[in-house]
Amino acid sequence: MTLRSEKTVPVLTLVAGLMVIWYIATVFLNAPFLRDQAERAGTPPPSFSELIPLTMAQERPVLPAPHQVAAEIWKTTGAMVLKGRPFSKRSLIYHAWITLSATLLGFLIGTALGVALAVGIVHNRAMDKSVMPWVITSQTIPILAIAPMIIVVLNAAGISGLLPKALISTYLSFFPVVVGMVAGLRAPERADLDLMHTYSASRAQTFWKLRLPASLPYLFTSLKIAMAISLVGAIVGEMPTGAVAGLGARLLAGSYYGQTIQIWSALIVAAALAATLVALVGVGHRMVLARMGMKEAA
Known part of the structure; x- marks a missing residue:
């Protein structure tokens, strides 16, 4: 194993672990809002399998999912570059x-x-x-x-x-x-x-x-x-x-x-x-x- 791989593998492993923890935290932190919303609407609370996709697609989540953050970064950086407006005030x-x-x-x-x-x-x-x-x-x-x-x-x-x-x-x-x-x-x-x-x-x-x-x-x-x-x-x-x-x-x-x-x-x-x-x-x-x-x- 080369010196570069000896440094890269632990870093990638740590990043992967943090991503897993982040996704788990997203579900548990965003779920109470969905349950409260269902209770106010008088409908049955969503099951756990239904909660997972819903907690990762909220417009204003308590904790956004990593893919939501990545999409926002792309929209305000890469997409702006492709549009020829890298220094737009929205970028x-x-x-x-x-x-x-x-x-x-x-x-x-x-x-x-x-x-x-x-x-x-x-x-x-x-x-x-x-x-x-x-x-x-x-x-x-x-x-x-x-x-x-x-x-x-x-x-x-x-x-x-x-x-x-x-x-x-x-x-x-x-x-x-x-x-x-x-x-x-x-x-x-x-x-x-x-x-x-x-x-x-x-x-x-x-x-x-x-x-x-x-x-x-x-x-x-x-x-x-x-x-x-x-x-x-x-x-x-x-x-x-x-x-x-x-x-x-x-x-x-x-x-x-x-x-x-x-x-x-x-x-x-x-x-x-x-x-x-x-x-x-x-x-x-x-x-x-x-x-x-x-x-x-x-």
């Missing part, structure tokens, strides 16, 4: 692009801020003692509490649109970058640092030749986490703004009108988008390690 491609824009901007700002803070913390004892505790404390504030505050303050300053959502993503994504980068910059052994001192290397030379290369495996691991939660930040940032575009707006609109199929389709697309972004960071991780002559840990 999930359009909404995913809006969310992706805020995600990537927030991720870039958060990465730059996290790396800058980590370098300062490692090279400045005062920053280590003063800034690092505040960095940790900042993550104890729930994002659902701080997101509306950021939106309101920036709107009062005349800043709206992409940047407020990106800053919420930044708030979430910079923390893992700081923690990972600090650990990476401090990874070199004392003997390696002493060797650089023996060669009369400056602090800048020690940073570029020793500390930075040693920190890259830690950095890319942190970037995978930062990318995923940056997407979460962008989605959360769309909810208190009354936004009409973005995956967060689709989730909010679906909850207002009880469109559970719309909610689940947006959730699945968001999960797929996050998985794709994390995978791209992983590709960059492997390329950098290969260039450095290292192998990624299994």
Whole structure:
């Protein structure tokens, strides 16, 4: 069995198991509505064999079946592409692009801020003692509490649109970058640092030749986490703004009108988008390690 199949078979088995559980949950969660409907109409309740197809074809189910979600995703993505309207406001491609824009901007700002803070913390004892505790404390504030505050303050300053959502993503994504980068910059052994001192290397030379290369495996691991939660930040940032575009707006609109199929389709697309972004960071991780002559840990 090849290495690829060793990884693929367990994943496919897990997905198949989740699909079975999902279908079973669909029947049991949607059945009470059908029984209540029959009782109000004064008709006999449907038998179990009749319940199964009925629970998987409701217009507004408590839990939509996987094939209903798949059909909704196709209708709002593939079908839109075939019609030549991939960026129609009814298309999930359009909404995913809006969310992706805020995600990537927030991720870039958060990465730059996290790396800058980590370098300062490692090279400045005062920053280590003063800034690092505040960095940790900042993550104890729930994002659902701080997101509306950021939106309101920036709107009062005349800043709206992409940047407020990106800053919420930044708030979430910079923390893992700081923690990972600090650990990476401090990874070199004392003997390696002493060797650089023996060669009369400056602090800048020690940073570029020793500390930075040693920190890259830690950095890319942190970037995978930062990318995923940056997407979460962008989605959360769309909810208190009354936004009409973005995956967060689709989730909010679906909850207002009880469109559970719309909610689940947006959730699945968001999960797929996050998985794709994390995978791209992983590709960059492997390329950098290969260039450095290292192998990624299994």
